[in-house]
Amino acid sequence: MTLQGRAHVPTSSSPILIVDDEVAIAETLAEFITELGYTPVLAYNGQEALALAIERWPLLVITDYMMPVLNGVDFVKALQEEAADRGQALPPIIMLSAVSAARAIKGIHVEAILAKPFDLDELEDLIQRLLK
Structure with missing residues (x-):
């Protein structure tokens, strides 16, 4: 995965929350999000992520x-x-999965599921579209 040559977008005061128990993936995503001009916040499990989101x-x-x-x-x-x-809108959610998660996510709101390993260009396009 290369992070060079990414377009920068205006920064926001709200962070992009990255949640992954695989440290290397979380850190790569954080670097990628930073290069896109956003502020990443990392959590390594859902409980940590919920506390950070609150x-x-x-x-x-x-x-x-x-x-x-x-x-x-x-x-x-x-x-x-x-x-x-x-009484607040749910932020857009992208779920990453090494297994098929389509059945398991019934009843929850997820904009997209990306299979691991994922393509950074595809992720960038998705982020840009969701944050328009």
């Missing part, structure tokens, strides 16, 4: 599907409840 509501969420403590589906369900409690 503290600083994200502009967008990129979450893994399979994680310890609180998996991606349960994290998104909890985030949906938090958004409803706040």
Whole structure:
């Protein structure tokens, strides 16, 4: 995955929340998000991610599907409840998965599922489209 030559977009005060228990993937995504001009915030499981989201509501969420403590589906369900409690819109959510997650995500709000390994160009296009 190359991060060179990416277009920069205006920064936002709201972060992009990255949730993945694989440190190398989370750090690569954080570097990628920074190069796009956004502020990344990292969590390594759904429970950490929920606490961070409550503290600083994200502009967008990129979450893994399979994680310890609180998996991606349960994290998104909890985030949906938090958004409803706040009367706030749910941020766009991109779910990453090394396995087929389509059946497991029934009943939760996810804009896209990207299979691991994913293409950074595809992710960039998706982020740009979701944050228009």
